[in-house]
Amino acid sequence: MTREETSIRTWLLHALVVAALFALNFVLPDYHHGVLARVMVLAVFAMGYNLLFGYVGLLSLGHAMFFAAGLYGAGLPMVHLGWGAGAGFATGLAAGLALSLAIGFLALRTTGVAFMIVTMMFSQVVYLLTFYFGSWTRGDEGLVIQQAERRLSFAGFDLDLTSPATRYMAALILFAVVLALTLAIVRSSFGRVLVAIRENEERTRMLGFDVFAGKLAATVVSGTICAAAGAAYAILFGYVGASFASVQYSILPLLWVLLGGAATTLGPLLGTLLMYYLIDGSGDLLKAWLPGWNVSHLGIVGLALVVLVLFFPRGILGTIRGRWVRWLP
Amino acid sequence: MAAVTPLLTTTDLCKAFGGLRAVDHVDFSVAPGEVRAVIGPNGAGKTTFVSLVCGRIAPTSGTIVFDGRDITAMPAHERVRAGIAYTFQITSVFPNLTAFDNVALPVQRTLADGRGSGRLRDGVMAALSRTGLAARAGTPAGALSYGHQRLLEVAMGLALKPRLLILDEPTQGLSDGEIDSFVGLVREIARDATVLLIEHNMPVVMALADRITVLDAGKVLAEGTPDEIRANAQVQAAYLGTEAA
Numbered sequence: 001m002t003r004e005e006t007s008i009r010t011w012l013l014h015a016l017v018v019a020a021l022f023a024l025n026f027v028l029p030d031y032h033h034g035v036l037a038r039v040m041v042l043a044v045f046a047m048g049y050n051l052l053f054g055y056v057g058l059l060s061l062g063h064a065m066f067f068a069a070g071l072y073g074a075g076l077p078m079v080h081l082g083w084g085a086g087a088g089f090a091t092g093l094a095a096g097l098a099l100s101l102a103i104g105f106l107a108l109r110t111t112g113v114a115f116m117i118v119t120m121m122f123s124q125v126v127y128l129l130t131f132y133f134g135s136w137t138r139g140d141e142g143l144v145i146q147q148a149e150r151r152l153s154f155a156g157f158d159l160d161l162t163s164p165a166t167r168y169m170a171a172l173i174l175f176a177v178v179l180a181l182t183l184a185i186v187r188s189s190f191g192r193v194l195v196a197i198r199e200n201e202e203r204t205r206m207l208g209f210d211v212f213a214g215k216l217a218a219t220v221v222s223g224t225i226c227a228a229a230g231a232a233y234a235i236l237f238g239y240v241g242a243s244f245a246s247v248q249y250s251i252l253p254l255l256w257v258l259l260g261g262a263a264t265t266l267g268p269l270l271g272t273l274l275m276y277y278l279i280d281g282s283g284d285l286l287k288a289w290l291p292g293w294n295v296s297h298l299g300i301v302g303l304a305l306v307v308l309v310l311f312f313p314r315g316i317l318g319t320i321r322g323r324w325v326r327w328l329p
Numbered sequence: 330m331a332a333v334t335p336l337l338t339t340t341d342l343c344k345a346f347g348g349l350r351a352v353d354h355v356d357f358s359v360a361p362g363e364v365r366a367v368i369g370p371n372g373a374g375k376t377t378f379v380s381l382v383c384g385r386i387a388p389t390s391g392t393i394v395f396d397g398r399d400i401t402a403m404p405a406h407e408r409v410r411a412g413i414a415y416t417f418q419i420t421s422v423f424p425n426l427t428a429f430d431n432v433a434l435p436v437q438r439t440l441a442d443g444r445g446s447g448r449l450r451d452g453v454m455a456a457l458s459r460t461g462l463a464a465r466a467g468t469p470a471g472a473l474s475y476g477h478q479r480l481l482e483v484a485m486g487l488a489l490k491p492r493l494l495i496l497d498e499p500t501q502g503l504s505d506g507e508i509d510s511f512v513g514l515v516r517e518i519a520r521d522a523t524v525l526l527i528e529h530n531m532p533v534v535m536a537l538a539d540r541i542t543v544l545d546a547g548k549v550l551a552e553g554t555p556d557e558i559r560a561n562a563q564v565q566a567a568y569l570g571t572e573a574a
Contacts, residue, residue, distance in 0.1 A: 192433060192437070195423075206409060206415050206417075207409060208406050208438040209438065
């Protein structure tokens with residue numbers, strides 16, 4: 001198969017996935033329709049995480065701070081200054097970009113376990129800041145963005161982002177844009193350098209690449225994508241709370257990516273979708289099968305993580321690529 | 330020789346690891362277009378010396394001048410862009426990437442620097458063809474034979490379009506037949522680049538080198554043409570362990 005054929009096949013596959021998500025808008029029952037809109041936004045979070053973890057091989061335990069940067073960057077001006085959804089989304093992106101640039105500059109001086117700890121600590125700082133500025137953020141209780149604010153007006157259109165179909169389409173557009181962006185990045189020469197850094201940093205340096213600059217660029221793109229997910233979450237679902245900055249939201253994207261397949265473009269969507277339904281469905285099953293045990297969904301998350309790392313280190317799509325479909329990006 | 334400006338000069342170069350002086354006050358220069366071999370017993374400091382030249386490690390003291398510029402404090406990746414390429418002693422290709430992608434990395438580097446021209450694909454295939462690997466472009470590097478991995482390593486060095494190519498024990502682990510074609514390849518490379526060759530295999534050194542520098546215990550023991558070095562009593566002593574006459 002030539003490179004051109006692979007290229008056409010790859011873009012076609014991704015277009016089909018987006019088309020399928022578009023079609024599902026019209027057939028899904030209400031509950032699952034709402035879930036899928038949420039999953040698409042969270043999958044954007046996972047795609048941002050995957051760029052750094054999957055392709056550059058940097059395991060961050062602090063990506064909740066970038067999601068939170070987008071969430072609060074969009075939510076705070078909308079609640080306190082009465083800004084519109086478009087301006088809120090833009091400030092959310094800007095907050096994520098600035099934060100990831102600063103964090104990348106500091107944390108990338110470390111590698112391996114030290115990098116995990118440093119990113120986790122910075123993320124805890126962001127989490128605690130949401131309480132420190134509780135008079136604006138209302139901490140754990142969080143802020144609710146009023147329906148009237150969650151509208152997008154441009155060129156004579158006035159879109160109500162709280163209506164299910166519009167919300168679903170907004171989530172799908174964001175998802176499709178970020179999916180196309182990650183696909184373009186990983187197939188570009190920049191993507192090749194990122195993978196080279198993951199495989200052998202010293203060799204990459206000795207081929208004339210500034211490894212620090214490459215990692216920093218990847219951190220900023222990754223952080224900004226996660227912030228886009230956070231901003232979209234605030235706008236589409238109208239809630240901005242400190243729990244999204246907690247360590248749990250740093251672990252979840254890692255889990256979604258591991259489940260779907262690290263360093264695969266479609267893995268984050270698959271992982272997020274399956275894990276969402278696993279946690280969603282486990283509550284009832286646990287009550288039925290283990291009455292009185294009182295196992296929380298976090299137990300399920302932990303168990304899933306252990307099973308994945310032990311038996312499927314490459315995730316679902318990573319295993320499929322390794323065994324059958326080699327051209328999968 | 331004196332009339333030519335050297336491509337690379339080191340002055341009073343030292344590297345100490347704790348109490349060990351791995352490179353000890355080395356004054357060294359290479360003329361453009363030369364093939365220079367650096368030989369010496371195990372532990373003589375050969376790899377440490379070229380690591381200082383290419384910037385993988387920083388010197389304790391001394392200066393390195395490349396093409397008239399002081400590069401002593403320049404980071405390694407910038408030295409590569411300035412034209413110093415290093416091929417690793419221990420094969421260091423990217424095993425999970427195809428041979429094509431391995432070579433695409435250095436080619437895209439030269440394109441980004443404005444030192445290369447044409448399409449990425451043409452540049453990659455040219456480097457693979459020169460090393461006889463064109464037919465294996467789509468093979469993951471880790472699945473290539475050891476000899477082919479060594480050649481891929483050289484192809485990556487070549488693709489950087491270096492002015493100084495440092496080959497660190499390139500024939501280690503190759504069969505006799507592979508060594509013969511390798512000698513031919515280095516001769517061809519030397520037509521447009523200066524080559525610094527660290528090598529244990531004496532027939533290869535004698536066949537390729539214009540001049541030889543002998544290191545022993547971090548110091549330059551001798552320097553000269555292959556014939557001069559072969560006749561040098563001190564060199565024989567360092568290699569054979571006998572008392573110098």
